[in-house]
Amino acid sequence: MHGRFTEQPNTGDTTGILTIDLRAVSRNYRALADRLGPARAGAVVKADAYGLGANRIVPALLEAGCRDFFVAQLQEALALKPLPTDTRLFVLNGLLPGTEAHCAHAGIVPVLNSLKQVAAWSALARATGRELSAVLQLDTGMARLGLSPADLDTLSAAPDLLHGLHLLFLMSHLASADNPDNLQNAEQLAAFSRHTACFSHAGLCIANSGGIFLGEAYHGALARPGLALYGGAPTSNQANPMQPVVRLEIPVIQTRDVPPGTRVGYSAKFVAARTTRLATIAAGYADGLPHTLSNRGAAYFGNTRLPIAGRVSMDTITLDITELPPDTLQPGSLVEIIGPHQSLEQLAADAGTISYEILTRLSPRYRRHYL
Numbered sequence: 386m387h388g389r390f391t392e393q394p395n396t397g398d399t400t401g402i403l404t405i406d407l408r409a410v411s412r413n414y415r416a417l418a419d420r421l422g423p424a425r426a427g428a429v430v431k432a433d434a435y436g437l438g439a440n441r442i443v444p445a446l447l448e449a450g451c452r453d454f455f456v457a458q459l460q461e462a463l464a465l466k467p468l469p470t471d472t473r474l475f476v477l478n479g480l481l482p483g484t485e486a487h488c489a490h491a492g493i494v495p496v497l498n499s500l501k502q503v504a505a506w507s508a509l510a511r512a513t514g515r516e517l518s519a520v521l522q523l524d525t526g527m528a529r530l531g532l533s534p535a536d537l538d539t540l541s542a543a544p545d546l547l548h549g550l551h552l553l554f555l556m557s558h559l560a561s562a563d564n565p566d567n568l569q570n571a572e573q574l575a576a577f578s579r580h581t582a583c584f585s586h587a588g589l590c591i592a593n594s595g596g597i598f599l600g601e602a603y604h605g606a607l608a609r610p611g612l613a614l615y616g617g618a619p620t621s622n623q624a625n626p627m628q629p630v631v632r633l634e635i636p637v638i639q640t641r642d643v644p645p646g647t648r649v650g651y652s653a654k655f656v657a658a659r660t661t662r663l664a665t666i667a668a669g670y671a672d673g674l675p676h677t678l679s680n681r682g683a684a685y686f687g688n689t690r691l692p693i694a695g696r697v698s699m700d701t702i703t704l705d706i707t708e709l710p711p712d713t714l715q716p717g718s719l720v721e722i723i724g725p726h727q728s729l730e731q732l733a734a735d736a737g738t739i740s741y742e743i744l745t746r747l748s749p750r751y752r753r754h755y756l
């Protein structure tokens with residue numbers, strides 16, 4: 386693979402090439418499952434599997450042994466159907482009013498996030514005489530989704546409210562799991578344990594990618610990793626133990642030599658200080674490369690860092706390629722945006738954002754190539 390950057394270029398590509406290594410996804414899944422055992426490893430495949438294509442990622446995960454899949458929205462869950470009958474499909478955003486019958490009919494398991502959702506799901510179970518599976522989410526300190534501790538006390542005092550429901554898991558989400566030093570993790574775990582004690586029949590489900598690396602106490606019965614499966618770093622201040630999944634290469638579409646003083650790009654935010662060689666590449670902020678990379682980020686050709694010169698445009702970025710020998714890059718040559726020389730995390734840091742946002746905004750214009 387490394388040879389692609391050094392051998393004679395011109396692949397004829399006019400758009401970025403996004404290479405997605407499904408073998409690495411499987412290996413990452415198995416590494417997390419091993420770390421978790423005996424707890425189960427599920428997989429979060431919301432937002433089209435973090436932009437990588439759920440239609441390819443889900444079969445790879447099934448083959449790796451995954452049986453529990455999480456999406457954010459009912460629409461996403463329906464789009465994943467049909468799945469093998471021994472799988473479970475959970476909707477994290479909850480059970481929205483009016484969607485109950487649809488959800489039940491499709492055999493999708495909602496994460497119940499309020500007493501109203503509990504009541505609606507239970508009412509449907511009673512009306513149809515059919516036991517319905519559910520996950521109950523408790524908000525342990527993120528104030529985003531889930532029942533409050535008081536709501537949960539209401540439920541434990543009146544178990545009838547859960548009539549007709551098969552409670553598979555009690556769930557909560559950690560706000561600071563990417564930082565093992567953050568005391569909020571232990572606080573949330575303590576709150577979770579305290580309030581779920583009276584629901585001993587249901588398994589616990591608390592860990593996202595970062596949570597898995599906080600230790601066994603956070604593993605519960607089922608974990609919900611997303612980012613780590615796709616090669617992202619589960620912990621922000623430690624070396625990334627996951628295998629890289631994504632490689633993004635963008636073709637050069639034009640090069641030029643310019644004299645000192647030449648202004649580059651919108652609003653002339655870069656002015657050449659020396660005789661400079663420039664290369665314009667075929668991706669911009671419309672392809673999910675943030676405008677905040679203007680004059681900050683870089684591409685790579687082999688080991689050579691090629692700084693972004695001036696503002697990121699909608700469909701192009703201009704690079705300062707003066708460090709490369711003349712004629713190294715031609716129209717059609719590929720430069721690396723994400724790959725062995727520049728991690729997802731580095732690109733995200735340069736853009737002032739998080740790796741999740743870089744992944745989920747990867748352009749539909751890129752040619753996707755699955756290994």
Ligand SMILES: *Cc1c(COP(=O)(O)O)cnc(C)c1O
Nearest residue numbers: 429477558593594609610611612
């Ligand atoms: C997105 C999400 C996850 C996955 O988180 P990662 O950090 O990508 O592992 C898990 N649980 C919930 C509730 C989520 O919204």
